Amino acid sequence: MQPYIQFLMLLGMAVIAGTTMIVASHFLGPRRPTEVKERPYESGMPPLGSAHERFSVKFYLVAVLFILFDIETVFLIPWAVIFMGTGTLTTGFLLVEMLVFMLILFVGYVYVWKRGAFQWD
Amino acid sequence: MNLNPAIPRDLLLSLLPELVLTGWALVLLLFVAWRHRTVWDLRIAGWLTLLALVSTAVAIWWLWWNRAGVRGVVSMIAADDFRWVADWVFVGAAALTVLISFTYLERERLLAPEYHVLLLLGTLGMMLMAAGADLIVIFLALELMSVAVYVLAGFDRRRARSAEAALKYFLLGAFASGFLLYGIALVYGATGTTNLVLIGARLSIAMRASAMLLAGLALLIVGFGFKIAAVPFHMWAPDVYDGAPTPVTAFMATGVKAAAFAALFRVMYQAFAAVPAWHDIMWWLAVITMIGGNLFALGQRSLKRMLAYSSVAHAGYLLVAVTAGGVAGTSAFLVYIVAYTLMSLGAFAVLIAKGRAGESDVTIDDLSGLAARRPWLAFALAVCMLSLLGFPGTAGFIGKWYILIAATSAGQNTLAAILVLTSVVSAGYYLPVIMAMYMKPEPIEAAHVDVCLDRWGRAAVAAVVVGLLLFGVWPNRLFDLARAAGDSVHAGGTTTAAP
Numbered sequence: 278m279q280p281y282i283q284f285l286m287l288l289g290m291a292v293i294a295g296t297t298m299i300v301a302s303h304f305l306g307p308r309r310p311t312e313v314k315e316r317p318y319e320s321g322m323p324p325l326g327s328a329h330e331r332f333s334v335k336f337y338l339v340a341v342l343f344i345l346f347d348i349e350t351v352f353l354i355p356w357a358v359i360f361m362g363t364g365t366l367t368t369g370f371l372l373v374e375m376l377v378f379m380l381i382l383f384v385g386y387v388y389v390w391k392r393g394a395f396q397w398d
Numbered sequence: 399m400n401l402n403p404a405i406p407r408d409l410l411l412s413l414l415p416e417l418v419l420t421g422w423a424l425v426l427l428l429f430v431a432w433r434h435r436t437v438w439d440l441r442i443a444g445w446l447t448l449l450a451l452v453s454t455a456v457a458i459w460w461l462w463w464n465r466a467g468v469r470g471v472v473s474m475i476a477a478d479d480f481r482w483v484a485d486w487v488f489v490g491a492a493a494l495t496v497l498i499s500f501t502y503l504e505r506e507r508l509l510a511p512e513y514h515v516l517l518l519l520g521t522l523g524m525m526l527m528a529a530g531a532d533l534i535v536i537f538l539a540l541e542l543m544s545v546a547v548y549v550l551a552g553f554d555r556r557r558a559r560s561a562e563a564a565l566k567y568f569l570l571g572a573f574a575s576g577f578l579l580y581g582i583a584l585v586y587g588a589t590g591t592t593n594l595v596l597i598g599a600r601l602s603i604a605m606r607a608s609a610m611l612l613a614g615l616a617l618l619i620v621g622f623g624f625k626i627a628a629v630p631f632h633m634w635a636p637d638v639y640d641g642a643p644t645p646v647t648a649f650m651a652t653g654v655k656a657a658a659f660a661a662l663f664r665v666m667y668q669a670f671a672a673v674p675a676w677h678d679i680m681w682w683l684a685v686i687t688m689i690g691g692n693l694f695a696l697g698q699r700s701l702k703r704m705l706a707y708s709s710v711a712h713a714g715y716l717l718v719a720v721t722a723g724g725v726a727g728t729s730a731f732l733v734y735i736v737a738y739t740l741m742s743l744g745a746f747a748v749l750i751a752k753g754r755a756g757e758s759d760v761t762i763d764d765l766s767g768l769a770a771r772r773p774w775l776a777f778a779l780a781v782c783m784l785s786l787l788g789f790p791g792t793a794g795f796i797g798k799w800y801i802l803i804a805a806t807s808a809g810q811n812t813l814a815a816i817l818v819l820t821s822v823v824s825a826g827y828y829l830p831v832i833m834a835m836y837m838k839p840e841p842i843e844a845a846h847v848d849v850c851l852d853r854w855g856r857a858a859v860a861a862v863v864v865g866l867l868l869f870g871v872w873p874n875r876l877f878d879l880a881r882a883a884g885d886s887v888h889a890g891g892t893t894t895a896a897p
Contacts, residue, residue, distance in 0.1 A: 370406040380424075381420075381424060384424045384427055384428060385427070387428060387431055388427050388428070388430070388431040390431075391431035391432060392431060392434070
């Protein structure tokens with residue numbers, strides 16, 4: 278049980294934080310409901326009707342690009358932990374490695390930008 | 399030059415060819431970001447790709463010449479002769495693919511220079527696969543290669559067959575990757591490491607293999623079986639090879655297969671040498687792949703589909719080399735993969751020359767009378783077909799003969815006999831191509847008027863024919879190279895480890 282205490286604490290904190298925010302905004306925030314606001318949120322699309330309809334491939338492109346650059350950010354965190362933790366002679370190498378990683382991603386970013394993947398129309 | 403990957407400078411040196419190729423791929427990607435509209439952009443991208451591959455080959459040569467190697471330490475990256483020779487095969491396959499792509503891309507109006515970037519990234523994945531001395535590195539490299547090739551398979555996206563091929567390849571490839579990853583997880587669970595050398599060391603002191611390890615090993619073999627298109631995991635191969643753009647098919651049939659086999663060799667002989675169970679599995683895989691591939695190929699009329707099944711059959715011959723194992727098996731694999739890469743790419747190059755815009759099927763009968771109109775092209779295809787058949791005087795014969803020696807000296811006489819018998823069967827679909835070209839008249843007047851290759855394609859076909867005939871009559875140099883490479887895999891694995 279001992280090694281899971283931290284995890285349970287994290288879980289508990291997540292539940293408390295989430296509940297607090299929802300409950301607090303429910304009581305504290307102003308409520309001016311309209312018909313549109315009352316609908317379930319579905320990424321700006323009409324929520325009712327068949328789910329088996331064709332939608333633009335652009336959604337897919339944006340999602341893939343989001344995941345790519347999102348994972349980059351996630352990958353930075355464990356790297357930062359190790360980087361701060363060692364403090365030995367390989368620090369310079371670690372820094373250069375991460376810079377190279379960022380450079381590769383940046384080249385990809387320039388590519389998708391120039392090819393117009395960020396333009397909706 | 400002994401490299402210690404714990405030192406950053408040595409690690410970078412041991413990855414020099416990969417770094418060169420990565421740099422070129424990034425430069426090319428930036429070039430493509432601005433220039434991606436005209437035929438000239440495509441041509442310049444192609445020339446830059448050739449330059450990239452040549453400089454990578456020089457980097458590999460430099461490391462090989464200096465006898466660079468990671469010896470006596472446990473590392474994630476292997477550096478030995480096996481890797482350099484395998485890298486040359488990948489770079490060579492990629493370069494020949496670029497050469498035969500110039501005509502094809504312009505004829506099919508595929509004016510997207512991203513093709514070349516993906517080709518470079520796919521080659522990078524292959525090189526890392528041959529370099530991986532750790533299951534994680536091998537898996538990541540496999541994904542790098544596969545993702546690039548999935549996109550290439552669907553590159554002709556306006557054509558339904560190409561899109562179908564890409565989707566099929568992607569779904570089944572992702573499935574196979576799942577098997578591989580699960581296998582890696584189970585092997586890690588059973589041994590506590592993903593490093594090939596450490597796995598080998600731990601298994602050699604274990605009394606008997608645990609059920610978890612065997613399950614992991616089986617899943618690994620299934621994953622690799624998909625990638626090399628061994629029967630019964632070959633179901634995707636004919637449709638994907640048939641639907642993908644022809645130069646991409648050539649690249650898949652040669653480079654991807656070679657990379658998967660290179661990784662398979664390293665995994666089996668460095669990590670699982672002490673587990674006898676997989677030899678039986680490989681034996682059966684080899685037998686049914688040879689029989690299945692050759693029998694399916696017999697029934698094909700379309701040349702591209704026939705070559706797809708022939709590629710399955712050749713995976714079977716290569717599996718014989720895996721089963722035979724040892725230094726002889728490993729070097730036989732390298733000799734055969736060099737020969738196979740040349741003859742297969744040559745055949746696809748002639749197929750591109752004969753094909754018309756819109757990628758209509760070329761049947762074997764369509765080649766009737768080609769020898770009278772285009773004698774050199776017909777001669778090139780004839781050499782490739784004879785080599786694929788294993789006719790004496792060609793590199794294909796030398797490769798097969800070497801595999802037979804490896805198999806018989808390992809006591810696998812039945813396997814050797816099946817190899818010879820199935821090779822005889824394969825004459826039933828290779829020889830009709832030659833017969834059609836040389837013995838049948840042209841079906842209609844001027845049936846072959848528009849058959850031609852540009853000068854790059856001609857250079858590729860000439861290189862293939864010269865290579866096949868040269869290695870066919872004077873294979874000594876190739877033998878020496880392959881034997882040194884085979885030694886390096888087997889010597890490196892067993893002596894170094896501390897569990």
